[in-house]
Amino acid sequence: MCQAVQVAASVSTPDVCVLGLGLIGGSLLRAAVAAGRKAWGWNRSASTVDAARAEGFDADTDLSAVLRRAAESEALIVIAVPMPAVDATLAVIAEHAPGCPVTDVVSVKAEMAAAATRHGLRDRFVGGHPMAGTSESGWQAGDVDLFREAVWVVSADDGVDPQIWSQVAQLALDCGSLVVPAESAEHDAAVARISHLPHLLAEALALSGAAGGDLALGLAAGSFRDGTRVASSAPDLVRAMCEGNRDALLSTLDETLEVLNRARADLAKKGTLADLVEPGYQARLRYENRERWTITGIEPGSENWLERMRDAGRRGGVWRP
Amino acid sequence: MCQAVQVAASVSTPDVCVLGLGLIGGSLLRAAVAAGRKAWGWNRSASTVDAARAEGFDADTDLSAVLRRAAESEALIVIAVPMPAVDATLAVIAEHAPGCPVTDVVSVKAEMAAAATRHGLRDRFVGGHPMAGTSESGWQAGDVDLFREAVWVVSADDGVDPQIWSQVAQLALDCGSLVVPAESAEHDAAVARISHLPHLLAEALALSGAAGGDLALGLAAGSFRDGTRVASSAPDLVRAMCEGNRDALLSTLDETLEVLNRARADLAKKGTLADLVEPGYQARLRYENRERWTITGIEPGSENWLERMRDAGRRGGVWRP
Incomplete structure (x- = not known):
């Protein structure tokens, strides 16, 4: 188990249940297993599940069964389905695994947080967004190293559970990503x-x-x-x-x-065009010369931890694996 | 002398006099010499001229002398100075070599044509624009192969002298470029x-x-x-x-x-965003799939040759070396 860094002293590393095994979800299942995490996945397509199983991964097409298993072990559920399928997926989670911590890898964060609220899962939900991808899609395009050195935003919204935040951040670190804390709207x-x-x-x-x-x-x-x-x-x-x-x-x-x-x-x-070109040049230089620094000493759940996390994220701070 | 293609049956290949030995002019002097053309250059900076001479090129800092030599051999003069220096350069050409054919490699073509007109050189001038360059500048950054496979626009404006047009196009072909005929305004x-x-x-x-x-x-x-x-x-x-x-x-x-x-x-x-994204995607595909075809059978000076050249250029036609 290669888990060099922990986001919090007491962070737990629950099992991981990945819903959707396309490029992102499929890569995540591979990376979680490679990091020593117990992980399994669901996909609606039998051929995708067959392909995952043929490579030795634990996968199933039965969403209810997969979620009941998550509920039993209090697994971290990762929503990796396309945006149009998110609401239906949250409804099934609310039915079969309402007590599990939940995160997602589906881009726009305010919309995801609103969807979690609609299904009564807001207090168990911490959004995520790995800035990784290729022009390809599907399980076959997945890559155990897709998230290595990538930036992975973990939502630091008011009211999030620090224990779940740590679990989500730890999963991103285990996948080799740099974790950027940010409020959903700012993301x-x-x-x-x-x-x-x-x-x-x-x-x-x-x-x-x-x-x-x-x-x-x-x-x-x-x-x-x-x-x-x-x-x-x-x-x-x-x-x-x-x-x-x-x-x-x-x-x-x-x-x-x-x-x-x-x-x-x-x-x-x-x-x-001086007032466009000169500042535009400076802006590009600022981008080229940007530097990331390592966040340390902010324990999730400690006083003002969310404000301190968001402030660090705004100033280029990251958690490193 | 590697001159595989001739733009016209009777095109002459005069000596070449390059004014300005920066990235573009310096590369042009090298390419013209490599193609077997007799060529020399001028630069206001003694250190640039020294560097060119050290590499065996014929270069001088005396503009009047360089132009008198051009006048004696009826050389094709190539203006390769920065835009702000164009007017002063044309004035000296008008004084010392008013009978020579003149072209340029200085981007915007309508402005160059207007400048040539101001100095009474419009009937000896045919503009040019090699679509080549790097982020570097100066003689040292020059490259004999800078123009190879590049597109070189040669202005096909009303009233141009077909003999001079052919000489300019031939120089571009000798440098390894594809020649695109276009009216200055369309360029x-x-x-x-x-x-x-x-x-x-x-x-x-x-x-x-x-x-x-x-x-x-x-x-x-x-x-x-x-x-x-x-x-x-x-x-x-x-x-x-x-x-x-x-x-x-x-x-x-x-x-x-x-x-x-x-x-x-x-x-x-x-x-x-359908009305932006769908046509934008098609436009990019059109760019990726664009094809050039070879212009043949238009003899400069023949009936309607300018209209036929411009029409060919508009439809993706090029003269090839």
């Missing part, structure tokens, strides 16, 4: 800026290039290629991700439209 | 779309990420990294490039602001 605002807005701008840039026809596309070089790269992502995945974070994305998009409108006015009236 | 509109707009969007995206502080920058992954890459370019170079193409860039930027405003309204009112 959603941050990913709108660095993950969802880039997709919108890439789509808009691709449209501008194509509107220039074969002449423009034939002259395109590195700046266009890189600036439009993520426009080649599957449209339904891009839409699900961006539309699911609507409020935060609208706010970020409004900011950016204001920046571009100001630049437009400066260029038209004064012939200068 | 400027195209590069606004695929080169200048990407810079503006990258700057704006970098600002959005940095506004999210260390939390957002710490969560940033591939989409943000690639979408902001060109924001790390030197701000003065980005400004010179974008501000120099003001009218075309404003037009492209307005189009893109309209696209983003529409997407914003759809997301706010209907919760959907």
Whole structure:
């Protein structure tokens, strides 16, 4: 069992029950087992379960049975199903394993927290979001090392149970990730800026290039290629991700439209782009030179621990494995 | 002399006089010599000229002398100085070598054509723009293969001399480039779309990420990294490039602001980004699948040759070396 770091002195490492064995859930099951955790999974598709079993993993298509087993051992349940399936999954958890700690790996965190509340599971729920993925999907695409060195946000919202928070963070550390504590709303605002807005701008840039026809596309070089790269992502995945974070994305998009409108006015009236280009260059440098520092000395459950965690996350702090 | 292809049956290959021996001019001098062309260069800096001479190239700091030599042999003069130095350079050309054919490698083409007109050189001038470069600059960064497989636009404006057009295109072919014929205004509109707009969007995206502080920058992954890459370019170079193409860039930027405003309204009112993401994906696919075809059978100077060249360029046609 390779568990070098503990997020809290007294953290327990419960069994892990993974619901959904696609790219993320399948990688998580592999990584948890590799870290010495007892773990099993559920998937609705028999062929996925067969594939997991053929590789020696403990998997089943019977959701009720899988959850009753989780209830018996007080396992940590990880929701790894697509967003549209989350509500139905929470309903079955509430029926068969209402006392288990629950987390998720399904992107937008405020929406997940609201869903947990709707099903009476808010006090057992601590959201999570590993910033890992590839353009592939499905169990076969999974990788035991997918989360290694990745950043994994663990929600530090008011009222969370420190014991469950520690269990979720410990699972992320066991998978080799760096844990970033953040409030759900702050997480959603941050990913709108660095993950969802880039997709919108890439789509808009691709449209501008194509509107220039074969002449423009034939002259395109590195700046266009890189600036439009993520426009080649599957449209339904891009839409699900961006539309699911609507409020935060609208706010970020409004900011950016204001920046571009100001630049437009400066260029038209004064012939200068200085107020866009100079700060934009500095912002990119800040990104290139960002540094992570290691959080220590905040014991979950101690006085003001949530505020201290959130503050550390805001300032670039991480828990390291 | 490795000159596999000729742009015209009767094209002459005059000596080449390169003014400015930075990254582009320095690479051009090397490539022209490697192709068997007689070529020499000028640079205002003695240390650059010394470096070029040390590598066996014919270079001088005396602009008048260099141009008088060009006039004697009716050399093709290539302007490779920074945009702010173009007017002064044209003035000296008009004084010492007014009969020579002149081209340039200085990006925005309508502005260059206007400058040539101001100095009475419009009938001897055919603009050019090799779509090649690196983030480095100066003679030392030059590379004999910089233009190999690159696209090189040669301006096909009304009234150009077909003999000079052929000489300029032939030089580009000799350097290993694919020649795209395009009217100056169409070139400027195209590069606004695929080169200048990407810079503006990258700057704006970098600002959005940095506004999210260390939390957002710490969560940033591939989409943000690639979408902001060109924001790390030197701000003065980005400004010179974008501000120099003001009218075309404003037009492209307005189009893109309209696209983003529409997407914003759809997301706010209907919760959907379908009308941005689906066409954006198709546009990126069109870019990925673009194909170049080889122009043949258009003899510069023949009937309607300019219209036919421009039409071919618009449809993805190139002259190949």
